[in-house]
Amino acid sequence: MTQTTAIIDIAADEWVAACTASAARGCDVVDWLTAVDTAESLFVLVHLVDPGSSRSEMLRCELNSERPEIASITSWFPGADWHERETHEMFGIDFLGRSQTNALLIRAGDGLSPLRKTAPLDARVRTPWPGQESATGRRRQKLPPGVRAEWTRDE
Template sequence: MSDPAVPADGRARDRRRTPEALAERYGERVQVSESSGEITADVQAGDWIDLLEFARAEGHEFFDWLTAVDDPPDGFQIVAHVFDPVSHERLLLRTRVSRADPRLPSAVGVFRGADWHERETFEMFGVVFEGHPNLVPLLLPEGFEGFPLRKDFVLAARVAKAWPGAKEPGESDHGSPSRRKTLPPGVPADWGREGG
């Protein structure tokens, strides 16, 4: 049976457990947690690229995905998932950027696969990845305004026409008592009113 610390090419890696390696390198600047076999490392934005480079050097060579999570009111959490094909260890890397100026250095220089993920995150959340080689829209039609995965983005279709599918109780034409009409989640109370 082969040793999981020795890759197929025969070069042995100096393997430490990832949480200890992260704590040794970053000290108080990293928060490490483990849940269901997945390790999560949270760092400040200034350590983001260094964290990605360190994870890759430690054997997490497979870049899986990168995205953002809108975390109002302060900003966005940027999340990347990488994988070690030798040890089969998964690592979730996270940092935060402010809502007022959502900027982060691009990870494309560390993982080329981050290219489209950063473009999508830029387009959907408005996070600017500085140094990205081609930070242009990827999915939305030309001229689209706004960032549709932000929690404050108003889905106009929910207001303009009835939502498809089953109606809420009391909204059918079957004589049931009606309840107060409300706007869909995320739609401001005065949205769509003339003069409002």
């Protein structure tokens, strides 16, 4: 599928209605569902395809990054089940109205959301960054890219 699909922005309370409306237009198979954390905003995206043609629709919804939650679409799209579990585990997004969201990889209860920009990169904090010193021995840039100052304070 090489064609580009336009992103349709959806309000959180219209998420299920928008997805079922896409299905009514023929795009009734979940290709994938995931989230994107841009540090400023948190989005959940779903790519719905029409298996009979190459047509597809991409729906996006901005979430409250402090308390991210959105209605589950698994009742209408069973294929979204695995994707919602993964997105819940990696981004800490609660999918409301589904039976259970068993973790796939991470032990339950530790509250970590590894793909959120706020998740500390422990290895990057603990490993000495080879780029810290300049040729003159002066520290030009204190922290490596992607490492936040607040992660290093506890060290």
